[in-house]
Structures are given as C-alpha cells and as structure tokens.
Amino acid sequence: MNSFVKQRWLGFSLFVVLSGTAIWLQARWFGTVLRLSYLTGWVLFAVILCLTLYNPRKKLPFLPLLSSEAWLQFHIYAGLLTGVLFAAHMSYRIPSGLFQTILACLYVLVMLSGFFGLFVSRALPKRLTARGGEVLFERIPAIRHALQDRAEALALKSIAEVKSATIADFYSRELRGFFEGQRNLGLHLLEVSSPVNRLLNRIKDLNRYLNQEEQVMLEQFAVLVRQKDGLDYHYALQLVLKTWLFVHIPLTYSLLLFTMVHIVLVFAFSGGAQ
Amino acid sequence: MPAAPTTFDRPQRWDAAFDPKMTDADVDRLLDTPPFSNMRAENFPARLPLRDILKQDTSIRRYRQGELIVRQGDYGNSAFLVMSGNVRVVLRPGLPPSLLGRREPARKNVFRLLAQMWANRKEPESLQASELKGDKRIGARVGDGDEVKVFLQDVPRVLSEQKTDLIQRGELFGEIAALSRMARTATVFAESEEAELLEIRWQGLRDIMRYDDALRKQVDTIYRERALRSALRQVPIFRRLSDEALQEVIARTELSTYGDYDWSGEYKRLAQAAATGQRKQEPTIAEEGDYPNGVVLIRSGFARVSQKFGHGHRTLNYLGAGQFYGFEEIAHNWRNPASPLPLQYTLRVIGYAHVIVIPTTVMEKLVLPAVPKGDLPPLITPVESEIATAPSKDAAEKIGSEMLEFLTESRFFNGTATMVIDLERCTRCDDCVRACAAAHDNNPRFLRHGPSHGRIMIANACMHCVDPVCMIGCPTGAIHRGAFGGEVVINPVTCIGCKACFNNCPYEAIRMVEIRDESGAFLTDKELNPIIKATKCDLCVEQVGGPSCQRACPHGALARLNLNEIDVFANWLER
Helix, strand or coil: CCCCHHHHHHHHHHHHHHHCCCCCHHHCCCCCCCHHHHHHHHHHHHHHHHHHHHHHHHHHCCCCCCHHHHHHHHHHHHHHHHHHHHHCCCCCCCCCCCCHHHHHHHHHHHHHHHHHHHHHHHHHHHHHHHHHHCHHHHHHHHHHHHHHHHHHHHHHHHHHHHCCCHHHHHHHHHHHHHHCCCCCCCHHHHCCCCHHHHHHHHHHHHCCCHHHHHHHHHHHHHHHHHHHHHHHHHHHHHHHHHHHHHHHHHHHHHHHHHHHHHHHHHCCCCCCCC | CCCCCCCCCCCHHHHCCCCCCCCHHHHHHHCCCHHHHHCCCCCCCCCCHHHHHHHHHHEEEECCCEEEEEECEEECCEEEEECCEEEEEECCCCHCCCCHHCCCCCCCCCHHHHHHHHHCCCCCCCCCCHHHHHCEEEEEECCCCCCCCEEEECCCHHHHHHHEEEECCCCCECCHHHCCCCCCCEEEEEECEEEEEEEHHHHHHHHHHCCHHHHHHHHHHHHHHHHHHHHHHHCCHHHCCCHHHHHHHHHHCEEEEEEEEECCHHHHHHHHCCCHHHHHHHEECCCCCCCCCCCEEEEEEEEEEEEEEEEEEEEEEEEEECEEEEEEHHHHHCCCCCCCCCCCCEEEEEEEEEEEEHHHHHHHHHHHHHHCHCCCCCCCHHHHHHCCCCCCHHHHHHHHHHHHHHHHHCCCHCCEEEEEECCCCCCCCEEEEEEEECCCCCCCEECCCCCCEECCEECCCCCCCCCCCCHHHCCCCCCECCCCCCCEEEECCCCCCHHHHHHHHHHCCCEECCCCCCCCCCCCCCCCCCCEEECCCCCCCCCCCCCCHHHCCCCEEEEEEEECCCCHHHHHHCC
16 A cells, blocks of 8 residues: 555544544534534634644745645645534534525635645646646746747748748638637636647648648648647646635635634624633 | 878867866976876877876866865865975864855754744845855965965964875875765865975876876775775675675775766766767676676766667666675576576666676675675576566566666766656645745745656756766865755855856756845946856755755655665655
C-alpha cells in the first residue's frame, strides 16, 4: 500500500470514528442533556475556526507549523466531519427562518465549493499532464500573442509568396477570431474538442484547392491551430484551478461572519449560556 | 617539391589556452626551472610536446603578501607550483568562514522567524548598505588583468593564531583536488611580499604525469597515502580488511580519470543545440561481455550502467561517488570458477569520472576472503542477467528505463536536493513559489518550470550538486558549501557579480540580479555600474523546518530529492 492510500485510509477511518461518536453521543444525550445544541454548536464553530486557520498558515510558510500537505489532509477530513456536526447541531432538520436558512445555505455552499476544489485539484492536473505542453499560467497571454503574430505573418507571407489571397482570406474568415483571444474555455473543461476539430477539418477541406506551396503553408496554420488549442486548454483548466479558491474563501469568511452573528443572536435571545 | 608538413591532432582544449598571455619567453624560463628542467622532452609524443603543454595549459600567477591562493572547501581544476617566494598552508584550526568570503551559518531564531511576517522587504532584491559590509580582516584588490584577489589584512596575526606550514619553491600543491575533483582540503596564502606560482590546469598536469615518471610517482604516492586509504575504508567490502591487506590493495590499485572535466560547458552547448546521441561521446570504462578485470569504484563524477537492448543500449542505473561496478561478477566467478560469467553490463562515463580499479586478482586473493558470506552478492542466474540492473534492481524497475534515460541525459543525478514535481498532483497553484519568496525577503529563488518527462518535472532550482561546477573559479569564495548540510550557498556580501558561477552552472539555476537599496533605487558603484549579485535557492538554510517550497505544497507534489540515490526517487514515485 503506498503512502497516499495509507493517508486516505487513516483520514477516512478517523472521520468515520469521530462521526460515529458524534452521532451516537447526540442520539444518547438528545433530550437528556440541557442545551445540547450549545455543545454541538461550539464544537462545530471550533472545528470551522481550525479549518479557516489553513489560509493564514499558507501565508506563513516560513514558520514550522507542520507541512501544508498535513494541513490539507486535516482540512479535508475535518471539513467532512463538520457536515456530520452541522446535521447533528440542526438535529437533522431542515432549517426554519430566514437567518438560519441563509446560514445553512452558506454552509452548504462552502462545503460544495470545497468538494469542487478537491475534485478539480485531483482530476485536472492529470488532464493537464496528459495533454502536455506545460506552460506557466502567467505566460499564456504572451505566448498567445506570439502565436497570433506568427499566424498573421504567415497569412501576409502567403500573399507575397504565392500571389494568391486564398489562404489570407481563409485566415481572416475562419482563423483570426480563434487566435485573437482565449477560446472554447468551457468546452475544454468538458474535454470537448469539436471546435478545433471543425477548424482543422476546414483547413483540410481547403487543402484540395491549393497548390503544393500553399499546402505547405496551410499545414503550418494547422500546427499553429493545434498549439493555440493546447494553450487554450491549459488556460481553461489552470484558470479553474486558480480561481475556485476565490469562491471558497469568501464564502468561508461569510459563513464565519454569519456564524458569529448567529452566536450573538442565540445568546442574546436565550438568556445566556449555562 | 616541398615535403608535406607533418600534421597531428591538436588537443581540443588548446582551442582556448589556459592563459593566452603565456609567451615563449615564459615557457623558456619554465623549461629551465625544476621540475621541468629535469623532464626529458623526448618522452613526450609529437602531438603533446612538453613545451606546448606548458604554453597552453599553464599560467604564471603573481600573488602579493596575504593574498589567498586557494581556500579550504573550494573546488578547483588546477594545481599550483611555487616558483618563487613563500606560500603557507593553514593547517589548524583553520581560518574562520568570514575570512574565506563565506557567511557564518545562522538559523533564524524564533523572533527572527516571526519578524518575517512584517519585516520582509517590499522592494525586490534590496539590501541595506550595512549588509554589504564584509569582514574587515580581509580586503580585495584587482590583480593582473581584471582578476580580483582577496587578501588577509593581518598576516602576522594569522600566523600567530593558526598552525601553518611553509610550501617552498619547487613544491606542488592542489594536485589531488585537481585530479580527483575533490574539495580543497586547506587554505593557502602568499606569505612573502611577492610570490610567483605556476598554475597548471588538470589536463596539463595529467599529460605531464603521463609522460614524466618522476612527477607521476610523486603525485601517485601522495594520492595513495592521503586519499586512497580513507576512500577505500568508506566502502563496506573493504572495511574488514586488515591494515596490511589494505596496504597491499592500495599498492596494487589502479587510478584512472575518464571523460572531460569541463563536462558542464559541453553539456550546456549540447542542451542549447538540443543535440542527441550524447552516448557516442561517452568513454567506455568496461564493456558488457568482457572479462571482469577488476572492481571499478567511482571516486568522483558519474557513470552510466547500461545493457544491450535491440540495436542500442538501455540505461539501467547510474553510479556516483562511492558506488562500485563489477563486484557481482567477480564474486560470482570466485565462487563458481567452473562457470565464469563475463561482465553483465557496460559502464560508461557521463561527463567525467575519476575511478579506482581494484584488479580481480587482488579481489580474489585479499578482499573476497575477508567478506562474510552473508555480505556477498547473490549468484548471478541467467534469468537475472537478462533483466537485471546492477545495484538497484527494484528501484530501476520502478523508475523505468526511459525515466532513467531522461535523468541521465540531463545529468539530474548530480543533484542532492533536486526539485522534483509530480505534475499529476501539482495543481499549478504556485504556493511553492510564494513560500520561497516569503522565506527570502519576497524574492523567489526558483522558477516552477523546467524539463519534464512523463509526469515528472525538474524545476529550475539549484540542485545542490554532488559535483558543484558553479563553485569552480569563484574569485572571492562567495559561493560555498554551507556548514549545516553541505548546501551550496552564496554570500551576497562577498559576491562581486562576476558571473563565474552563473556561466558554469549547467542547469541555469543561478540568476544575476541588480541590487536595490531599501527605497527601491538601484545600487551602483563609483562608475555608476549597477551592483550585480548572483542569487539562487539556498534550501532555506536559515529557516527552521527545511525547504519552504516542499513544506508549502498542499498536495505532496513537490519534493527535494537526492537523485544520486535512485531508491529514494523510486520510493517517491511509488508513494
């Protein structure tokens, strides 16, 4: 068994044991322990606070505060545990009232964005690697511009060298838009490659009307189209990998804020904690 | 009809003379000076005359009192002969690091660690003027040409505080470090008002030794006395030998150097030209199918273990310092004299390698009888010989020969802390880059980009090489091995921005940066030239807890691995 599998088993086992304990205690103490929801609420809040600390930990990489990998493992399984604690805190009921509903919705959104993040973090790197052509995200615009310049230059060269506007016209009509910006981002995420295949088919169709010299040039366009498509693919997937946290983290802080308001409201309207 | 001129193969290294300023008059003077005056010119072949070796491979260097000639711990590829004046070697306790241009090692304490939260500088690559002040006990001046020489300000004090020894006229030093590519073992400085030394690059020294018995015997004796005994004692199979037996092994051991010391330059040229077929240029040390003449122990450098596969050779492993080849076959044949086996693999040099060969007869007579039966390698079976890889069979199988080929062609096995990224787990979040920047005053010291093969990328970060070619030729000793774990680090105080390390590094892991002050203005010298310093990954030597990049990776995708230990890499791949 390799270390990643061991890590998963350990984390999942801990999650099952702690969740089972929480569910059992909740069932056992329900109706007998006074203000049980205070207990589950404070535990839930403490775990959420611990989960939130991962972000500050990332900002302080020079402090010897365990590895980020260890923190992420804790984050994943403790995050799952909050689901059980949240349900226990709600006594397994649908929330009633506007504030509680907003709070519950925020919690669900944080959880879902976390699941989404975990999924894309595990799935997309494999797809990027399989596609090849590793590129730094920040350099993609510059590389795209360079490809666009090469395509423009090739189109102009075709007029000058073969004294025909067929390729240049085709470029203006079919390819210029493709090279001008990031294209087909959503489709790349879904691994749909029909747009680029369509373009390549049009290039192939045009081929039969060209002489040998033009055919060589058209083949160069096909190479550029494939390169640009690869770049768009990397852009789309890396964009998702980089931006999902911009949803997860603001939602988390919103949840914390609402939770604190919730605590204040609970204490304000219940006569104080016992 | 005029006679056809005699032609010969001009040694390639002579395309660039070691010192273009060497004149015929200088060579004449050398030829009248011992030990060269005692050498017989007729012993040298026509294509390598002594005169040409002296002209092309040597340089006359003049040092003034206190100037450092070599520093302890530095790497160099030349030896020195004292021609006039006195030079002294520092024996004990050794000069402090600051006098050698290095930085005193200091881990950050808890307060300095915490202070990084607010005290990191806003301007990139900025230093306070006070931080650029070096140890006042040393000075620097420009010597012959543009060469910067560092000198000790107070030589009498050094002499009173240190145990030193005099190296007199006619004596040679630095030859072991030059020939075996080991770190210099002591610091040497000029004691007299002026000292004249002849610096001989290793190729020249090697050739002179080849054709002059006296020098060869002199160097050979020193080498066997000082270096070989400790080298052999470090290898498990020689540990149980008695002193007498070891002495006999040492006496009968053969020493060889293969390949090109300047492999980094050649490697860079090939890498830039994206050339292939490097193996054609790799000299063969031992060939698969041949009779095993002896155990080959790698003393420094690297060698590739390969096996015939189809019409080519498949890389199975690479060997570095301390590893050996041919032991399994010799041990097998010793136990099975009736069915001897030839060598199962080919051993080729990658770049250069300095090797020690212990002949088979010596192994059979002295070494093998002293090795406990349990420590002997298993007998080679035909099945094993078909699929086996020499030392790390499991590891090589886990890694796969294509990956090994990639690591070997790119010479990444040189790294002791190579930044390896698993692209199938890396989310390209750049947490590693941010962590690196946070640990270095907001200046990242690596690029998360580099050559890749399959799911593995080797990022552009200093690998802290076994063979740190970047350390050769630093005029001030600014680039050196750290005291904690041998990390290669740069002291910004004594770095003069000469780019020697930057040009030497075959992996482009060193960057030259323009330094600013705290306000963000570029620092300049008196001629208004920007102050330039070399920067690179220092493996977070001042931080607590190890490299920040590795600790910052949330997905366990990045590791700093010693690729010289193939098992470590194999286990990491299978984690």
